[in-house]
Amino acid sequence: MLILFVLTLLACNKHSYGFGSDPKISCIESEKQALLKFKATLIDEADVLSSWGSEPDKTNCCKWWGVKCNNHTGHVTVLNLSKISPSFSLSGHVTVVSISSSLSGKISPSFLELQHLKYLDLSWNYFSGNFSPIPNHHLGNVSSLRYLSLRQNLGLSVGNLEWLSYFPLLRHLDLNSVDLSQATNWLELVSKNLPLLEHLDLSSCGLPNPVPHLNFSLSLITSVDLSENSLSSSIIIDAFGKMISLVHLNLYDNEFAGSIPKSFNNLSRLQSLNLMENSLTDQLDKFLDKLSGKSLQILNLEWNQLRGTLPDLTRFSSLRELHLPYNQLTGPFPTSLQLPNLGALNLRGNQISGMLPDLTVSHSLTFLDLGHNSLNGTIDKSVGQLSRLEYLDISSNSLEGVISEAHFSNLSSLKFLDFSFNSLVFNISSNWIPPFQLDVIRLASCKLGPDFPKWLRNQNNCSELDISGAGISDIVPNWFWDRPPNLVYLNLSYNQMKGLVPDFSVKFSDYPSIDLSSNRFEGQIPRLPSKVESLNLSKNLFLGSISLICAITDFALSYLDLSSNQLSGWIPDCWEHFQKLNIINLANNTLSGKLPSSLGSLSQLRALQLRDNNLSGELPESLKNCLELKILDLGGNRFTGNIQPWIGTHFTKLIILSLRSNNFYGDIPLGICQLNNTHILDFSQNDLSGMLPRCFGNFSAMIHRYDSMREAIDFVYMRGRQGDNSEGYIAAIYLANALVQWKGQEREFGKNLDLLKIIDLSSNKLSGEIPQEIASLAELVSLNLSTNNFTGKIVEDIGQMKNLESLDLSANRLFGQIPATLALLHFLNVLNLSNNNLSGKIPLSTQLQSFNPSAYSGNPQLCGDPLPNKCPGEEEGTKPPLIATGNEKKIQEEDGDKLITQAFYISMGVGFAFGFWAIFGPMLLSSISGYACFKFLDKLTDWLYVMASINLARLQRRLQS
Known part of the structure; x- marks a missing residue:
C-alpha cells in the first residue's frame, strides 16, 4: 500500500x-x-x-x-x-x-x-514549536508554493492560520496531526485565502467548531479530510453541500448528529464519503435519498445510529464499497443487491434478519462481512461461486445446516474465513483438497468433529486458526504439529482432543497466542516459544513442574493460564522477565512452597489466581508493588501470617479479594476498608480474631450501583502479534471467575460474576458487636458472618440492605430480638440465624415465615411462626396480628375497641371530604399561601394514611371475629 x-x-x-x-x-x-x-x-x-x-x-x-x-x-x-x-x-x-x-x-x-x-513536504518528522511563516518585507507578498505538507509532526503548532494569505496559489494543503486548536476561524481563512485549493487535509488537528455567519466558497476543492476532530457544528456539514466539485469527503470520527442536508444531492461528482463514527440518527433510506447516486463509489457510515431496513440500492450503480456496520439496521436482507461493481459489503453488528440471499449477482465481491446479525436458515451453495471473494465473515448469527465442499467450490481467492458461533455442521470428505490457501480460519462452535479435520493439512499459510468448541474428540495428528511455523494464534479449546503436545519452541512464529484449554492433553508442559504472548493450557491433564515458563525470555507475555491441571512443585522465581504480564492463573493444581518475591516485579499484573493449591508461608512484601491488581484469589492454600494493611492501601483497584480457607490469623487491619472498588471480600475459614472494624461500612462499590461492573471485572488485555507489526494486536477479554460460598454451597462464578457483591467472614474467631455501619452496604447481595464469636444484637437498620439475597449469622452469640426491619428485605431467599441467643417473637412478613424452622433453631427463647413453639399469650388457632412488634399492649387495645363499626369509617370518609373542600378550597386558589398549604397537606395526608391503615386493620379483625 x-x-x-x-x-x-x-x-x-x-x-x-x-x-x-x-x-x-x-x-x-x-x-x-x-x-x-x-x-x-x-x-x-x-x-x-x-x-x-x-x-x-x-x-x-x-x-x-x-x-x-x-x-x-x-x-x-x-x-x-x-x-x-x-x-x-x-x-x-x-x-x-x-x-x-x-x-x-x-x-x-x-x-x-x-x-x-x-x-514543500516536511511530513513524518518530529518538528516542534510554532510554524508561523511570515516573510521579510523585501520578499513581496505572494509565494509561488502550490503544495505544502506538514503531515504527522506531532509537536508542531501552526497558530491561527492567518499566514495562509501568503500562499494564495496553494492547491494542496496537508496539516494532518498538527495542532490547530487555536484556529477558531480556520474554515473562513481557508475559504478566503486559498481560492485555488483542491486538496485539504486537517485531520487529527484538534479543530474547534467554526464561528457562525460564515461566508464560504471553495468551488474548486475536490478532496477534504477533517477526520478525528470531534467537530459537531452544522455550519461545517452545511458548507459541504456548496462544494460542487467535491470528489472525496472524509469526516470520520467527529460528532455530527442527525442527518446530512439535502444540498448533498448537488454533489454529483462525489465518489467517496466517510462519516464513520459520528452520531447520525436518520432512517437509512432517507439518508441515502440526500445523496446523488451517479458517481458514488465508496460510502462508509460505520458506527452511527442509522435506523430502518436496507433499501434498494440499484441507483448507486457505481458503488464499489458499502460500509454500514454497527448501526441499528433491522429487517430482512435484500433479495438481491443488483450491484455488479460492488467489491466490499460490510453490514456487521446490526439486527438484520432472514435468510442469506443469492449473492452471485455481485460477482465482483472481494469483501463480505455479515457477522453479528440475526440471519437464520441455511447458507446457499451459490456463495461458492464468488470467485473473487477474499474475505468472508458470517459469524455470530443463527445460521444452521450442513456445509459441504460445494460451499467453497470456486473460492480460490479466499484468504479470510469466519463461520464461528453458528449451528453449522461440516460434512467434508477426508480427501478433500480446498481450492484456497487461507490466512485466517475461524470456525469456533461449528461442528467439525469427531475426527480431526484432515483438510487443514493443505492450509500451509494460516496465521490464525480457531476451531474451539468444534466437537473434536480425536488425537491431534502429527502432521498438524509439523506444519510450517506460521501460526500466531491457535485456539483448540473446548474440545476433547487427546495426546501428547510436542516441543512448542520451534512450532510457532514470534509472539504467538496459544489456547489448548478444556481438552484432554497430557504429559509434561511442553517447551515454550521464547516470545510467546499468550498461553492457556488450563483444564487438561498436564502434570509435573511449571519451571519451563522460565524459558520464555521475551517481555511480551501478557496472559498465562495453567489452572486445573495436575501440576506440582514450586512456583519458579523468574517473573522479572514478564513486564507486560496481565494475568496469572495457576489455580486448581498441587503447587507447593512459598510465593517467590519476583512476583512483585509485575507492575502490570491485574489478576493473580492461585486458589486450591498447597502453597504456604507469608505473602511476600514485594507483592505490594503490583498496584494494578484487580483480582487476588489465594483461597484454598496454607498461607499464614497476618493480613497485611498494604493489601488495602496499595491494591486500591481490587474487585475480588479472596483469602478464604487459609491459616491467616490476627486482626483484620483498618487498611482493608480502603478497598472502595471491591465486590467480593472473602476471608472465610481462617483463624482471624478481634473485632470487625467499624469502617466496614465504607466499601463504596457495595454501597452504590455501577452499571459497568461487568467491564470492570472482565477487563481487556492485548493478545496477538507484537513486535514491528502493530496491526496484529487484538483486544481480548479476560473472563474472570471466583469460587464463593453462595446460598450455603460453594460455587464457581464466571458468567454471572458481575451480579455478586459479597462479604464472607465465616468460620473465624471474630468477636465483639457487628458494626451498625454495615447496614449502609445497600448493594450487598450476600453477607455471611457465621461461625464466629459475635455478640450483641443484630444490626437494627438491617432493612436498609435492600438487595440482600443471602444472610447467614448462625453459630455466634447474638442476643435480643430479631429487628422488625428484617421483614423489609424482599429479595431475601436464604436466611440462617440458628444457634445464637436470640429471643422474642419472629417478625411477621411474607418471607420470614416461609423459611424452614431450621433457620431459627438453636435459639431457645425465640418463638412464633414458623417455629412450633408459640409466644406467651398466643392461643392455639388465633390469627396473629398483621404487624408484630412484641408489644402485647397493641393487641389488647385492638380487642378493647368495641365501638368501631364499618359505617363509622364510611361516615368519617364522607365528612373528611366535605370538610376538606370547605376549609382548604379557598386557600388553594391563593398563590401566596399555596406552597405552605401543600406542605401542610402533605404531612396531613401521611398521618391520615397511617391512621386509616391501622384502623382498617382493626376493623377487619373485628369483622372476622
Missing part, C-alpha cells in the same frame, strides 16, 4: 521529489544560502542532510538530498524532507520505499526566500 501511495503521488506530481535534476544545472547562490539557514535550525542526528554543505563536492544544492531545481533556470522548485521517500533504479522507476531517519527541531521561515519553490 505504501508503494502504491508513493506511485500515486509521483503520477500526480512528476517533478515533486528531489531526485533526478539535470546534473549540468547549478543552483543559485542566494537559494543555497537560504537552504543552509533552513538546515541550521534542524536537528539531524542521523546525518540525513549530509549532502548539504559548502565543501567543493557539495556546492551544487540541486544535487542535495530532497532538493530539486528547474532544469532550465536553476531555481529550487522542490524541497522534500519527508521521512518517507522513494528509491529509484537507474531507469528512474521506484524499486523500494525507504523510510529515512526523522528530522527534528524548528522550521525556519527561510524557505520563503526560495521564491520559486512550488513543492
Whole structure:
C-alpha cells in the first residue's frame, strides 16, 4: 500500500521529489544560502542532510538530498524532507520505499526566500514549536508554493492560520496531526485565502467548531479530510453541500448528529464519503435519498445510529464499497443487491434478519462481512461461486445446516474465513483438497468433529486458526504439529482432543497466542516459544513442574493460564522477565512452597489466581508493588501470617479479594476498608480474631450501583502479534471467575460474576458487636458472618440492605430480638440465624415465615411462626396480628375497641371530604399561601394514611371475629 501511495503521488506530481535534476544545472547562490539557514535550525542526528554543505563536492544544492531545481533556470522548485521517500533504479522507476531517519527541531521561515519553490513536504518528522511563516518585507507578498505538507509532526503548532494569505496559489494543503486548536476561524481563512485549493487535509488537528455567519466558497476543492476532530457544528456539514466539485469527503470520527442536508444531492461528482463514527440518527433510506447516486463509489457510515431496513440500492450503480456496520439496521436482507461493481459489503453488528440471499449477482465481491446479525436458515451453495471473494465473515448469527465442499467450490481467492458461533455442521470428505490457501480460519462452535479435520493439512499459510468448541474428540495428528511455523494464534479449546503436545519452541512464529484449554492433553508442559504472548493450557491433564515458563525470555507475555491441571512443585522465581504480564492463573493444581518475591516485579499484573493449591508461608512484601491488581484469589492454600494493611492501601483497584480457607490469623487491619472498588471480600475459614472494624461500612462499590461492573471485572488485555507489526494486536477479554460460598454451597462464578457483591467472614474467631455501619452496604447481595464469636444484637437498620439475597449469622452469640426491619428485605431467599441467643417473637412478613424452622433453631427463647413453639399469650388457632412488634399492649387495645363499626369509617370518609373542600378550597386558589398549604397537606395526608391503615386493620379483625 505504501508503494502504491508513493506511485500515486509521483503520477500526480512528476517533478515533486528531489531526485533526478539535470546534473549540468547549478543552483543559485542566494537559494543555497537560504537552504543552509533552513538546515541550521534542524536537528539531524542521523546525518540525513549530509549532502548539504559548502565543501567543493557539495556546492551544487540541486544535487542535495530532497532538493530539486528547474532544469532550465536553476531555481529550487522542490524541497522534500519527508521521512518517507522513494528509491529509484537507474531507469528512474521506484524499486523500494525507504523510510529515512526523522528530522527534528524548528522550521525556519527561510524557505520563503526560495521564491520559486512550488513543492514543500516536511511530513513524518518530529518538528516542534510554532510554524508561523511570515516573510521579510523585501520578499513581496505572494509565494509561488502550490503544495505544502506538514503531515504527522506531532509537536508542531501552526497558530491561527492567518499566514495562509501568503500562499494564495496553494492547491494542496496537508496539516494532518498538527495542532490547530487555536484556529477558531480556520474554515473562513481557508475559504478566503486559498481560492485555488483542491486538496485539504486537517485531520487529527484538534479543530474547534467554526464561528457562525460564515461566508464560504471553495468551488474548486475536490478532496477534504477533517477526520478525528470531534467537530459537531452544522455550519461545517452545511458548507459541504456548496462544494460542487467535491470528489472525496472524509469526516470520520467527529460528532455530527442527525442527518446530512439535502444540498448533498448537488454533489454529483462525489465518489467517496466517510462519516464513520459520528452520531447520525436518520432512517437509512432517507439518508441515502440526500445523496446523488451517479458517481458514488465508496460510502462508509460505520458506527452511527442509522435506523430502518436496507433499501434498494440499484441507483448507486457505481458503488464499489458499502460500509454500514454497527448501526441499528433491522429487517430482512435484500433479495438481491443488483450491484455488479460492488467489491466490499460490510453490514456487521446490526439486527438484520432472514435468510442469506443469492449473492452471485455481485460477482465482483472481494469483501463480505455479515457477522453479528440475526440471519437464520441455511447458507446457499451459490456463495461458492464468488470467485473473487477474499474475505468472508458470517459469524455470530443463527445460521444452521450442513456445509459441504460445494460451499467453497470456486473460492480460490479466499484468504479470510469466519463461520464461528453458528449451528453449522461440516460434512467434508477426508480427501478433500480446498481450492484456497487461507490466512485466517475461524470456525469456533461449528461442528467439525469427531475426527480431526484432515483438510487443514493443505492450509500451509494460516496465521490464525480457531476451531474451539468444534466437537473434536480425536488425537491431534502429527502432521498438524509439523506444519510450517506460521501460526500466531491457535485456539483448540473446548474440545476433547487427546495426546501428547510436542516441543512448542520451534512450532510457532514470534509472539504467538496459544489456547489448548478444556481438552484432554497430557504429559509434561511442553517447551515454550521464547516470545510467546499468550498461553492457556488450563483444564487438561498436564502434570509435573511449571519451571519451563522460565524459558520464555521475551517481555511480551501478557496472559498465562495453567489452572486445573495436575501440576506440582514450586512456583519458579523468574517473573522479572514478564513486564507486560496481565494475568496469572495457576489455580486448581498441587503447587507447593512459598510465593517467590519476583512476583512483585509485575507492575502490570491485574489478576493473580492461585486458589486450591498447597502453597504456604507469608505473602511476600514485594507483592505490594503490583498496584494494578484487580483480582487476588489465594483461597484454598496454607498461607499464614497476618493480613497485611498494604493489601488495602496499595491494591486500591481490587474487585475480588479472596483469602478464604487459609491459616491467616490476627486482626483484620483498618487498611482493608480502603478497598472502595471491591465486590467480593472473602476471608472465610481462617483463624482471624478481634473485632470487625467499624469502617466496614465504607466499601463504596457495595454501597452504590455501577452499571459497568461487568467491564470492570472482565477487563481487556492485548493478545496477538507484537513486535514491528502493530496491526496484529487484538483486544481480548479476560473472563474472570471466583469460587464463593453462595446460598450455603460453594460455587464457581464466571458468567454471572458481575451480579455478586459479597462479604464472607465465616468460620473465624471474630468477636465483639457487628458494626451498625454495615447496614449502609445497600448493594450487598450476600453477607455471611457465621461461625464466629459475635455478640450483641443484630444490626437494627438491617432493612436498609435492600438487595440482600443471602444472610447467614448462625453459630455466634447474638442476643435480643430479631429487628422488625428484617421483614423489609424482599429479595431475601436464604436466611440462617440458628444457634445464637436470640429471643422474642419472629417478625411477621411474607418471607420470614416461609423459611424452614431450621433457620431459627438453636435459639431457645425465640418463638412464633414458623417455629412450633408459640409466644406467651398466643392461643392455639388465633390469627396473629398483621404487624408484630412484641408489644402485647397493641393487641389488647385492638380487642378493647368495641365501638368501631364499618359505617363509622364510611361516615368519617364522607365528612373528611366535605370538610376538606370547605376549609382548604379557598386557600388553594391563593398563590401566596399555596406552597405552605401543600406542605401542610402533605404531612396531613401521611398521618391520615397511617391512621386509616391501622384502623382498617382493626376493623377487619373485628369483622372476622
